[in-house]
Amino acid sequence: MSDFFKDIPAISYVGPDSDAEFGFKHYNKDEVVLGKRLEDHLRFAVAWWHSFAWEGGDPFGGQTFVRPWHPQDSMKNARIKADVAFEMFRILDVPYYCWHDADVRPETGNFADNLKTLNEITDYMLEKQAQTGIKLLWGTANLFSHRRWMAGASTNPDPEVFAFAAATVKSCLDATHKLGGENYVLWGGREGYETLLNTDMKQELDHMGRFLNMVVDYKHKIGFKGTILVEPKPQEPSKHQYDYDAATCFGFLQKYGLEKEVKLNLEQGHAILAGHSFEHEIATAAALGVFGSIDMNRNDYQSGWDTDQFPNNVPEVALAYYEILKAGGFTTGGTNFDAKIRRQSIDPADLILAHMGAMDVCARGLKAAAALLDSGEMEAAKKARYAGWDTPAAKAMLGSSLDAIAAEVLAKDIRPEPRSGRQERLENLWNRFV
Ligand code: XLS
Ligand code: NI
Ligand code: NI
Numbered sequence: 001m002s003d004f005f006k007d008i009p010a011i012s013y014v015g016p017d018s019d020a021e022f023g024f025k026h027y028n029k030d031e032v033v034l035g036k037r038l039e040d041h042l043r044f045a046v047a048w049w050h051s052f053a054w055e056g057g058d059p060f061g062g063q064t065f066v067r068p069w070h071p072q073d074s075m076k077n078a079r080i081k082a083d084v085a086f087e088m089f090r091i092l093d094v095p096y097y098c099w100h101d102a103d104v105r106p107e108t109g110n111f112a113d114n115l116k117t118l119n120e121i122t123d124y125m126l127e128k129q130a131q132t133g134i135k136l137l138w139g140t141a142n143l144f145s146h147r148r149w150m151a152g153a154s155t156n157p158d159p160e161v162f163a164f165a166a167a168t169v170k171s172c173l174d175a176t177h178k179l180g181g182e183n184y185v186l187w188g189g190r191e192g193y194e195t196l197l198n199t200d201m202k203q204e205l206d207h208m209g210r211f212l213n214m215v216v217d218y219k220h221k222i223g224f225k226g227t228i229l230v231e232p233k234p235q236e237p238s239k240h241q242y243d244y245d246a247a248t249c250f251g252f253l254q255k256y257g258l259e260k261e262v263k264l265n266l267e268q269g270h271a272i273l274a275g276h277s278f279e280h281e282i283a284t285a286a287a288l289g290v291f292g293s294i295d296m297n298r299n300d301y302q303s304g305w306d307t308d309q310f311p312n313n314v315p316e317v318a319l320a321y322y323e324i325l326k327a328g329g330f331t332t333g334g335t336n337f338d339a340k341i342r343r344q345s346i347d348p349a350d351l352i353l354a355h356m357g358a359m360d361v362c363a364r365g366l367k368a369a370a371a372l373l374d375s376g377e378m379e380a381a382k383k384a385r386y387a388g389w390d391t392p393a394a395k396a397m398l399g400s401s402l403d404a405i406a407a408e409v410l411a412k413d414i415r416p417e418p419r420s421g422r423q424e425r426l427e428n429l430w431n432r433f434v
Contacts, residue, residue, distance in 0.1 A: 002083045004068060005348050010091050011356050024356065027363035029093065033370045034325070041370075042362055043334030045096035045137040046089060047295075050308060050340035051351055052081050053103040057343070064343045073106045078121050086128045092355050096135050098185075098336050101172050102142035109146075111164060115171050122175040129179060137183060137334045138229065138265075138293070139176030141168045144189030144237060152190045154211035155204035155242070162207065169215060177224045182332045183293060184224070185265050186215065187231035192238030208242060209256030216261045227332045229265040229292045232281070234274040236306050245274040246284040253290065263292030267338060268320065269299040269306050279319040286327035293333025294320070296362060310339040310358040315434045317365030325366075325373050335362055365434075372433040381426060385419075 014023030029039035053072065056064030063070075069081035082104065089097055104125070105117035129135065143153035143165050151157060153165035169186075176184050191208055193199040216228055230253070232243045243249050246264055253259040264285045271281040285291035296317070300307045311317050324330065341354045372378055388394055397405060408414070 002068070002080065002087055004084045005087055005091055005352065008091060008349055008352055011093060011352070022352070022356070024360055024363070026360040026367070033367055034374060036329070038363055038366070039095060041329060041366055042359075043096060043137070043330050044092075044094045044359055044362070045098050045334050045336040046085075046092065046094050046355060047336055047338045048085060048097060048099040048103040049142075050338065051088065052085050053100075054340055056346070061343075065346055075106065075117060075120065078105055078117070079124060082121065082124055082128060086125075086132055086134065088351060088355075089134045090132055091352055092359070094134070094355070094359075096137035096182075096334055096336075098136070098138045098140070098338075100140050100142035101168065101175070102145055107146060111167050114168070118171055118175055122179060126179055136176065136179040136181040137336060138185045138226070139172050139179065139181050140185040140187065141165075141172040143168065149190050152192070152204070152238075153188075154208045155188075155191045155193075157200075162211070166211065166214065169211075170218060173215070173218060173224060174222065176226065177222055181226050182334075183227045183229050183265070184215075184219070185229045185231055185293075186212070187233065187265075188241060188243045189233075190238050191243065192235070192241035194239045205242060205252070205255075209252070209258075212258055212262065213256060216258060227292055228262045229333075230262055231265040231267060231270070231295070232274070233267065233270040233306075236273065245271070245276060246281045246288070246290070250285075250288045250290055259288075259290065263290045263333075265293045265295060265333070265336075266291075267295035267297065268311065268316075269297050269308060270295075272299045272301070273306060277319070278316070279323045282320055282323040282327070286323060291324075291327050291333075293330065294324070294335055295338035296320075296335045296358070297337060297339035308338060308340045310337060310341075310354045311361050311365075312357065314361055314364045314368070317361055318368040318434050321362070321366040322369035322373065325369055326379075368434045372430065375433075377429055378426065381422065381429075385421075 009022050011022055011024060013028040014020045014025065016025045018025060027038060029037060031038045033041060055070070069077040069084065071077065101118050105114065105121045108114055143149050148161060148164060154162055156162055173184055219228060230243055230249050232245050232249045233241055234244045235241055242252065246266060249264055250259065253262050266281045266285060268278040271278045282291060296311050297308045298311050298313065299305065300309065337355060337358055339358065341350045
């Protein structure tokens, strides 16, 4: 046990009428919604990197946080960091957490040492999981921070970097498997390019497709039962990233024969960077059969970059959960807060309050979405809009041909009558629930 959070009580449900600073106002994990406990619907996870590895730097200034596990260059401090992390998971009563290799172990620059320290610290984390019951939602490899990755990992023009990436992902998949992780994520931060003047795009895409196939093969080889997830993002850090958005990723998976093996981890802020809404990305992935998990962190709408802020907009979050519920909810996925406190929020309490508030926002959003879904009104309106397609004649047309349909249009003198899309009525309906 560490005393980093010494004056902070464990967070429990106090209800919406309480003004307690530390307490859930809306997230009552045992509340049953649509036949399932809120904890099982939302499947919250804390991201190790933003809360414990990031030191508060931005492009104009360095570290603002002063923590007992700094500097992060020794196994001794990696253990202190793990102690504090598990203490925070306990205080928040979250069921899951997520990590990159580089968040949990010191970086030494060579693979053998990285492997040794990763195995050592994840053994320690396994003990902590056993003591607390907290589980791993997903593990991942950081293939973007160290300078060796500057021109990409699997898409690097240097085969030695590809090899280093393959070895690193193998080690992270092994560690995720050991910890009973329910998913494994690949976010291609530098799998893209800065300029076509020095880039062979076709070759890079083929290498990335081959790499992902090797990941899937290895997953089966070791009997890892979790889901392999790819996380789309259009740019930042690379100018152009190959995993632009959900639809682009699906095309990539299909081209390399992986659409049945790999699903998507969708992030709210990345959707916005791609010029989409979060619910658009979720609905796209669900329609294509590749919805997996979410990173629930928003951007600042004025700044135009990935600011990784905790969610605080209930109507926005509700729209996302509505699509998730319609898709049947999470299976192996969950709600990961890939979010960081602001660099001025230097107190330990800020870390707790950020997560606590975000869990409340998500609970409110999910409950609103569930109530609307349960009322059936929105879905009935949608069904009515497509009712014409329920007739045998309309169904038969889909198996017909252009010339047969054209003959029918002439013979019956078909003249379609436009009908209202009723958008504002449906927006008013939505507003009754949020
Ligand atoms: C960065 C990504 C990253 C992934 C994990 O923008 O969101 O944090 O979730 O590598
Ligand atoms: Ni992100
Ligand atoms: Ni993310």
